[in-house]
Amino acid sequence: MKIKHKILIVGITLLICGCTNMAPETIDESQGPSNCTPQFPGMNITYDNYVKNILSRNCIICHQGGNSPGLGNFTTYNGVKPHLDYFYVRVIQDRADMPQGHAPLPKSTRDSLNIWISNCSPEK
Numbered sequence: 001m002k003i004k005h006k007i008l009i010v011g012i013t014l015l016i017c018g019c020t021n022m023a024p025e026t027i028d029e030s031q032g033p034s035n036c037t038p039q040f041p042g043m044n045i046t047y048d049n050y051v052k053n054i055l056s057r058n059c060i061i062c063h064q065g066g067n068s069p070g071l072g073n074f075t076t077y078n079g080v081k082p083h084l085d086y087f088y089v090r091v092i093q094d095r096a097d098m099p100q101g102h103a104p105l106p107k108s109t110r111d112s113l114n115i116w117i118s119n120c121s122p123e124k
């Protein structure tokens with residue numbers, strides 16, 4: 001009886017710890033507007049005041065929907081939003097491959113894009 005109880009307690013403990021450990025991963029994967037916390041609350045970088053301009057100058061030549069070669073339509077906020085998960089690897093990191101066929105954007109621009117996304121990519 002005693003051993004059975006111990007096994008039960010260990011089992012329950014593992015179960016609880018397992019769930020607790022998994023929780024942050026689950027939150028990361030489903031990062032939407034509702035469960036995103038701005039990481040740089042003092043920085044006022046928005047789609048309207050910064051990002052729109054960067055994308056129109058460097059990206060929409062290929063990313064404007066219709067028959068354009070790039071995925072998505074980056075001419076609007078709602079058009080670019082679904083692709084932000086890929087921005088770190090494709091646009092922001094030092095070995096970024098966008099804009100395609102060109103060197104990565106200047107470091108300061110990439111840092112600003114990173115801050116914008118870390119702040120939950122506000123529109124205004």
Ligand code: HEC
Nearest residue numbers: 058059061062069070071083086087090091098099100101
């Ligand atoms: C010369 C054309 C061209 C330019 C300019 C360009 N892209 Fe792209 N981009 C592409 C193509 C083609 C793809 C789809 C194929 C691929 O994933 O490599 C793509 C894919 C992407 C993806 C992956 C999208 C997804 O949902 O998988 C992102 C993010 C991206 N581009 C961002 C950008 C950004 C930001 C810029 C401007 C800084 C930019 N691109 C400029 C051609 C371009």
